[in-house]
Every structure is written in structure tokens, then in C-alpha cells.
Amino acid sequence: MKEFRLHIFHTCEVNFYLMPFCLLLNKFLTLIIIMIIIYLVKEKSTLKTIKTKMVYSETTEIKKSKFICTAFQVNSKEELEQFLKDFSLKDARHNCYAYKIGTKNVFGGYSDDGEPKGTAGKPIFNVIEKNNLTNICVLVTRYFGGIKLGAGPLTRAYTSSAANIIKIVELEEIKEINSLSITFKINNIKDIELFLSKNNIEIMNKTFNESLCIFELNTFEETLLEIKHLLN
Numbered sequence: 001m002k003e004f005r006l007h008i009f010h011t012c013e014v015n016f017y018l019m020p021f022c023l024l025l026n027k028f029l030t031l032i033i034i035m036i037i038i039y040l041v042k043e044k045s046t047l048k049t050i051k052t053k054m055v056y057s058e059t060t061e062i063k064k065s066k067f068i069c070t071a072f073q074v075n076s077k078e079e080l081e082q083f084l085k086d087f088s089l090k091d092a093r094h095n096c097y098a099y100k101i102g103t104k105n106v107f108g109g110y111s112d113d114g115e116p117k118g119t120a121g122k123p124i125f126n127v128i129e130k131n132n133l134t135n136i137c138v139l140v141t142r143y144f145g146g147i148k149l150g151a152g153p154l155t156r157a158y159t160s161s162a163a164n165i166i167k168i169v170e171l172e173e174i175k176e177i178n179s180l181s182i183t184f185k186i187n188n189i190k191d192i193e194l195f196l197s198k199n200n201i202e203i204m205n206k207t208f209n210e211s212l213c214i215f216e217l218n219t220f221e222e223t224l225l226e227i228k229h230l231l232n
Helices: 002-045 077-087 121-130 151-168 186-198 221-231
Strands: 048-050 056-062 065-073 094-101 107-111 136-143 171-173 177-185 202-209 212-220
Touching: 048 065, 056 151, 065 077, 065 151, 077 094, 077 136, 094 121, 107 121, 121 136, 121 151, 136 151, 177 186, 186 202, 186 212
Parallel strands: none
Antiparallel strands: 048 171, 056 065, 065 136, 094 107, 094 136, 177 212, 202 212
């Protein structure tokens, strides 16, 4: 009985000395988890698009069917329609595609173009969504090789075609444009206008009121602090 009590005492004593370490470790792990969550949220919320107006294309062959995947930057319904008109191949069995346009008022869609429902357009669209892309159209043209693939293999074929083209395109993050109104003394107008011109910041409107100027601007978020610093 005495040995048992002694054992309990020593265990509690050891746990007592380890408690500060355990608390520190717990705080460290909590901080790591928070940082990971912040990173994932930021990564998820950052929209990307194809960097230049360049057409990317890649061809793969699966069981004698040829899949030609083409990706292009589109910024409007008109550009989308023109792209599909120019790059859909009339002699092919299927021209399946998916698109997503916009940053705030986002809209998108897809087409199976005769393939079994849900096996072509939707998988392509899922690749666009997974990579957080917008202002893009991915077109997959299929030349049928005589062997039916089945729903599962067909879905994987369109998914892999779209995923492979995304791997080779050059992407860039879409920077959010903010509206800003700045007020400053009229004797600073030359410095302000020079700074705005060098940084390609668009002046939407100018208002003059006695000794003050009011500029309404459209600018990227990272330049806001620079403008505020210039005004101080």
C-alpha cells in the first residue's frame, strides 16, 4: 500500500514539473494550426488567371481516342464565344468545355457536347474550381477512336486533360482594385500626380476646392499605404 502511494506521488511530481512545458507545447501547436488555417484560407481566396493572351494546347491519346485540350484567357461572354468559335473543331465528335469569368460577380458554365451527362464539362469545370481560376475557358476536343470508354474512364480522361493543361499554363494572381478618395493641399499636386503616373494608378475624377484637391482613384491594395505615406 505504501509503495503504491509513493508511486502516485512521484508521478504527480513529474507531471507538475512537465506542466509548463506541456502548456508551451500546446500554445505552439495551436499557433501552427492557426497559421496553417490562415494560409489555406488565403490560398483559397486568391483568384488566378492565365497571365497572357496566349493559347495553350496539349494532346493526349486514351484507347485510340484523341483528346486535344486548349486553354485561353477570356474576360467576357463575347471573348468566350469567339474562342469557342475559333478553336472548336467541326470534324471532331465532341467539343466539351468549361469556363469561369469575373472576380466579384463570377459566372461560369460547361458543356458535355454529346458526351454522357456529367462526364465531360463538369469534370473540366471542377479542375478550374480546384485551381481557383477565373477568366478562363478550357476546351477539350475529342476524336473518337472506336472504343467506348465508359462513364468512369471518360470522366477521368476529361479531368486529366484539363489538369495537364493547367500544369503548363503560366498563371498570375488577380489583384483586387480598390476605390479611394484622397484630399490634399493644392501645392502637392505635382508630387501626387507624378507618383500616380509612375505607378499607373488611374484617376477617375478630380475636384478642386479653394486650396484643396480631391482625387478619386482606382488602385491596388498594396499601393494604398504608399499613397497614405506620401500624403503625411
